[in-house]
């Protein structure tokens with residue numbers, strides 16, 4: 290199959306639109322009619338209790354999970370037929386909570402692999418990787434083996450690799466899980482930097498509410514596979530249903 294270049298995708302893509310998505314797992318309805326829209330430059334928080342369907346939605350967006358109903362459009366184009374690697378090449382990039390596939394490689398090589406995955410030549414990918422590592426404060430550890438790093442740096446390396454894939458939309462699944470307060474602050478600044486430099490949209494799944502409220506332009510709340518509310522941080526904090534379903538137990542985080 291002819292994979293369109295990343296350049297093509299960036300000029301064509303504007304918003305990311307999920308419309309009426311339904312996902313079943315052997316009779317269990319994990320997602321029931323969820324829709325969302327994400328614009329370039331926007332951070333949309335996706336919150337909700339464990340099992341609400343947040344990660345499943347990321348899997349739908351990245352092409353690892355098929356849907357029973359509904360559609361995903363990137364820049365107005367239905368992407369149902371796009372394979373996972375086509376989606377990442379065209380700018381739909383995710384970060385993982387803890388997975389770093391190349392533990393035996395250096396930090397720099399891991400980030401370089403992101404550029405190579407979207408079709409950059411080795412040299413260009415390496416230069417770009419070094420620049421990204423400087424930007425996020427990991428340059429001094431560029432030559433360290435990834436599997437010798439402390440947890441927070443592993444997380445940052447994964448984020449650096451995602452940036453190297455030049456996301457149009459970056460899908461972040463619990464990026465602050467396990468980070469301490471200092472690292473959490475760093476993450477906040479890094480995400481602001483990504484938006485400023487790449488202008489990409491970010492889907493931000495996170496339980497750490499202080500970070501969600503500080504970062505997100507809008508927040509969408511899922512519960513048992515359905516959208517419970519969408520609004521600004523202020524609106525979500527004051528929503529009685531959301532407080533009952535989720536924030537009551539989490540607001541102190």
Ligand SMILES: Nc1ncnc2c1ncn2[C@@H]1O[C@H](COP(=O)(O)OP(=O)(O)O)[C@@H](O)[C@H]1O
Pocket residue numbers: 314317319337338339340341342343344345346
């Ligand atoms: N591969 C799978 N097979 C069966 N059930 C799954 C699978 N993945 C997720 N689920 C179920 O789907 C629901 C949503 O899960 P998930 O998307 O992981 O929620 P969240 O990320 O919000 O915690 C849960 O009930 C979960 O047990």
Ligand SMILES: [Mg+2]
Pocket residue numbers: 343344345
């Ligand atoms: Mg999850």
